[in-house]
Amino acid sequence: MESIAGKKEEKKHLTFLRSNSKDRDIDALPNNQRSNSTVLPCRIRTRLHDLFEQIETEFGVVYSENMELRKTISALNEKLSSLDSGQMQSEKAETTNSNGSEIQKSMKNKSGSSQLSQKLKTTYKTGTSKLVSSFKASANVVCRAIQEFQGHKDGIWDVASSQVNTDIIGSASADQKAKLWSLSSGDCIGTYHGHAGSVNCIRFHPDKYIALTASGDSTAHIWTYEATRLSSCDEDSADREDSDDNGNAEAHDYRSPLMSATCHTSPVVCCDWLMDGLHFVTASWDRTACLVDSTTSQIIQTLSGHDLPLTHVSAHSKHKMIVTSSRDATFRVCDFREPTIHTVIVGQGHSQSVSSAVFTDDDKVVSSSDDRSIKIWDLKSMRTPLASIRFDSPVNRIGVSRRDVIVIPHDNRQIRLYDTNGIRLARLPRNDRLSHRRVVTAATWVENSTPSLITCGWDKLIINWSVEFPPSLLSQR
Known part of the structure; x- marks a missing residue:
């Protein structure tokens, strides 16, 4: 119990x-x-009870307000329902009393509604068409791949076209070789073996059969390709000495340079000839660029100022000017037109490494960057760019034609064409049959009667593209 x-x-x-x-x-x-x-002590317990009573009181007030709001909403809903029903009855009565006037009124309302609907559709269609048209090329430029060159055993860094003989193009590869190719036959007509490191850049002399190459062995070489003159000019003669049994031009091997410039302590990534053909400039990872005399191999001037390794250098085709680009997200324009005064303009506007910067014939500078953009600048005012174009992939070494058309190679294998006003012209076709399979590293124009485009990539390929501009576009340039 x-x-x-x-x-x-x-x-x-x-x-x-x-x-x-x-x-x-x-x-x-x-x-x-x-x-x-x-x-708990009695004092604390009493305090807790008081707090709980206050919470209960506040909750009661909120609950009462909520109930009042519910009653108000219910009353408003009932009033709205009664108004809707009364309006429907009045409309029905009006329809019964005046059928003719009601039909005319309905037709007018329908006509006004249809006009409003049509206006909205037109506005929407116009806005949509403008949006879609911004993704389309503004000119009917036809591009197609017509030729493919294979022969390098590693990725190709750079490609260039000879100004003396537009049938010859050159390529620089990580396999430590530079090769010469014939556009007419598609054959390799020469190979330079003089470098002990990756060949990062190749440029042709503006007036002579001389090539300039920059390498990872910290040197820049000048060598002649005079032996290819017969191979490119006498293709129709059947008894020439420089041919094999199939009638194709034999490749010449070049091993000894005419001159070797050792003005850098790190890999030389780019080079270019100045407009006089007597001097050339080199850019290196040691954060400097060197202006060199090609006859004496003497360093005329060392250009410094970049905070990080250089990525590219380019010379103006008409004036004694040089532009260098760097990983420090800037490019520097050096003006040597005045013998005693040499000015430097720093271009700032990119957020990542500037992969290249080149001059145009109309006194502009076009810069490309890993920040997925290119910018077009006016040499007279470098504070802000004239145009800024953003893409979906980093941009590598660009090229500008005499018609002021920019070719833009990307990491994602895309190749686009824009003019120097920032207007899109075309995008080169990309397919698995004849196009680049990996990163497109560089591009250049072949300036002749029928301009063509040469691109190279990390897939060991060089592709020749036929680019047909409409007459309306050619007349503007």
Whole structure:
């Protein structure tokens, strides 16, 4: 009996604890259990009870306001329903009394509604067409791949076209070789073996059968390709000495340079001839560019100022000017037109490494960057670019034609054409049959009666593209 009575008392105690009992409930407990339930001092326990009562009061006020809002909403809904039903009945009565006038009124409303709908459709269609047209080429430029050159054993860094003989192009590869190719036959007509490192750049002399190459062995070599003159000019003679049994031009091997310039302490990544053909400039990872005399191999001037390794260098085709680009997200234009004064203009606008910067014939500079953009600058005012074009992939070494058309090679294998005003002209087709399979590293134009485009990539391929401009576009240039 005592055990049963004890269980009843314990159950009563648990019930009190679950129900947030007050002091009167605790006082109802036996003395032996009251000490266990009164752990908190009376002052704190009273304070807690007051706080809970305040919370309950506030909750009651909110609950009352909520109920009043519900009643108001219900009344408004009933009033709205009654108004809708009354309007429907009045409209039905008007329709019954005046069928003719109602039909005319309905026709007018329908006509106005249709006109509004048509206006909205026209506006939407116009806006959409403008949006879509911004993704389309503004000119009907036809591009197609017509030729593919293979022969390098590693990725190709650079490609260039000979100005003396537009049938000859050159390529610089990481396989430590520079090769010469004939556009008419598609054959390799010469290979230069003089470098001990990756050949990073190749440029042709503006007036002579001389090539300039820059290499990772920290040197720049000048070598002649005079022996290819017969191979490119006498293709129709069947008894020429420089031919094999199939009638194709034999490749000449060039091993000894006419001159070797060792003006850098790090790999030389780019080079270019100045407009006089007597001097050339080199760019290196040692953060400097060197202006060199090609006859004496003497360094005329060392150009410094970049904070990080250089990536590209280019010379103006008409003036004694040089532009260098660097990984420090800037490019520097050096003006040597005044013998005693040499000015430098720093171009700032990119957020990542500037991969290349080249001059145009209309006194502009076009810069490309790993920040997925190209920018077009006016040499007279370099504070802000004339145009800024963003893409979906980093841009590598660009090329500009005499018609002021920019070719833009990308990391994602895309090749785009823009003019120097920032207007898109075309995008070269990309397919698995005849196009680049990997990064497109560089591009150049072949300036002749029918201009063509040469691109190279890390897939060891060189591709010749036929580019046909519409007469309207040619007349503007």
